[in-house]
Amino acid sequence: xxxxxxERSRVLIVDDSVDIHRLLKIRLRDQNLDxxxxxxxxxxxxxTRETMPDLILLDIDLPDKSGFEVLAELKNDPLTxxxxxxxxxxxxxxxxxxxxxxxxxxxxxxxxxxxxxxxARVRSALRMQRLVRLLAQRAHLDGxxxxxxxxxxxxRLRECVDAARRHGRxxxxxxxxxxxxxxxxxxxxxxxxxxxxxxxxxxxxxxARSEDICCRYGGEEFAxxxxxxxxxxAMKVAERFxxxxxxxxxxxxxxxxxxASFGVSSLSLNAIKSPEALxxxxxxxxxxxxxTGRNHVVLAQPDASLRLSAVRSAAG
Amino acid sequence: xSRDASRDASRDHLQSEFADDPEMQDLVELFVSELPKxxxxxxxxxxxxxxxxxxxxxxxxxxxxGGYGFPMIGDCAARVEAAVxxxxxxxxxxxxxxxxxxxxxxxxxx
Numbered sequence: 207x208x209x210x211x212x213e214r215s216r217v218l219i220v221d222d223s224v225d226i227h228r229l230l231k232i233r234l235r236d237q238n239l240d241x242x243x244x245x246x247x248x249x250x251x252x253x254t255r256e257t258m259p260d261l262i263l264l265d266i267d268l269p270d271k272s273g274f275e276v277l278a279e280l281k282n283d284p285l286t287x288x289x290x291x292x293x294x295x296x297x298x299x300x301x302x303x304x305x306x307x308x309x310x311x312x313x314x315x316x317x318x319x320x321x322x323x324x325x326a327r328v329r330s331a332l333r334m335q336r337l338v339r340l341l342a343q344r345a346h347l348d349g350x351x352x353x354x355x356x357x358x359x360x361x362r363l364r365e366c367v368d369a370a371r372r373h374g375r376x377x378x379x380x381x382x383x384x385x386x387x388x389x390x391x392x393x394x395x396x397x398x399x400x401x402x403x404x405x406x407x408x409x410x411x412x413x414a415r416s417e418d419i420c421c422r423y424g425g426e427e428f429a430x431x432x433x434x435x436x437x438x439x440a441m442k443v444a445e446r447f448x449x450x451x452x453x454x455x456x457x458x459x460x461x462x463x464x465x466a467s468f469g470v471s472s473l474s475l476n477a478i479k480s481p482e483a484l485x486x487x488x489x490x491x492x493x494x495x496x497x498t499g500r501n502h503v504v505l506a507q508p509d510a511s512l513r514l515s516a517v518r519s520a521a522g
Numbered sequence: 523x524s525r526d527a528s529r530d531a532s533r534d535h536l537q538s539e540f541a542d543d544p545e546m547q548d549l550v551e552l553f554v555s556e557l558p559k560x561x562x563x564x565x566x567x568x569x570x571x572x573x574x575x576x577x578x579x580x581x582x583x584x585x586x587x588g589g590y591g592f593p594m595i596g597d598c599a600a601r602v603e604a605a606v607x608x609x610x611x612x613x614x615x616x617x618x619x620x621x622x623x624x625x626x627x628x629x630x631x632x
Contacts, residue, residue, distance in 0.1 A: 267581060
């Protein structure tokens with residue numbers, strides 16, 4: 207997760223005058239920033255995509271194209287859409303300011319700079335950027351467990367499937383559902399049920415690699431996206447987790463054993479090409495694990511997902 | 523009496539508004555030391571009729587000079603830029619560049 211308060215912020219200055227680069231580097235020296243510079247629109251766009259700065263100070267009058275065009279390009283690209291841009295210009299024309307704000311700039315400062323004011327505006331923009339980022343992240347977090355939520359899974363699964371197919375890499379999805387969770391809640395109470403969900407989430411994160419994406423899919427169901435992992439490796443991961451959960455001693459109820467059922471699917475299996483197909487086949491395998499006795503791991507059957515879903519809907 | 527003859531060196535100097543700002547001293551010095559180079563580029567642009575070059579340098583000076591404490595240079599550079607942009611006669615552009623060159627010559631870091 208990015209955006210810690212203590213992290214140094216990265217600020218990109220796009221201005222065709224090297225005098226402005228030098229001036230701002232010195233004038234913003236005490237603001238705990240990493241400052242990078244670009245002299246043309248093309249260079250600015252390239253560096254933006256490479257470094258994803260927290261804030262861009264963008265000159266309007268650049269040699270190759272206008273700052274307005276640069277901002278419009280940034281706003282059109284989902285990768286850079288949410289970056290903060292402050293326009294820097296010699297123009298005090300209100301129509302330029304209006305155009306800048308309408309394009310999505312967070313602020314507009316005029317040259318020559320009042321340095322105290324510029325510093326304050328930079329601080330303010332960075333503060334806002336941090337809050338927006340935090341909010342966007344919160345919208346993708348599950349409140350109870352702190353894992354990513356279903357919305358995040360949907361977004362990331364699509365990205366991961368696209369990337370894996372583009373680069374010919376393997377990708378697996380593991381889904382897990384806690385067995386008899388409703389009885390557990392009824393017997394031991396909801397606070398304990400919540401505790402179990404939190405512990406399962408904690409164990410998942412602990413066992414996952416840092417690049418794996420652990421989500422609470424809903425209720426007592428979890429999903430983990432495993433990049434560069436084929437179905438055999440994913441089966442091992444799921445089995446390790448299954449065994450660990452089964453072996454966990456719950457201090458409040460020492461005789462209790464909590465178990466879960468697992469479905470595993472992978473792009474390496476035939477006919478699975480889309481995130482929807484991957485999700486469906488994993489879900490079908492999970493359903494099979496439930497149907498065939500719970501507390502075990504089932505691998506999706508190649509090309510069988512359609513048949514199994516038909517069985518499932520017949521079973522209700 | 524000719525005005526030049528009575529001019530004393532210190533009054534001739536154009537001083538940066540930030541001359542007393544320790545944070546800015548090195549920076550202003552660097553800026554001033556590079557002004558002759560900028561003027562040379564302006565002049566060569568004029569000679570070779572590369573007006574785009576004149577406009578570009580004037581534009582940069584317009585934006586930066588104020589930040590270094592020389593708003594007069596910035597204003598004058600803005601006039602050069604505007605003259606080129608509006609397609610003024612070469613003679614008029616030259617007069618503006620001369621004026622800018624003179625201000626740059628007078629700029630001093632201390």
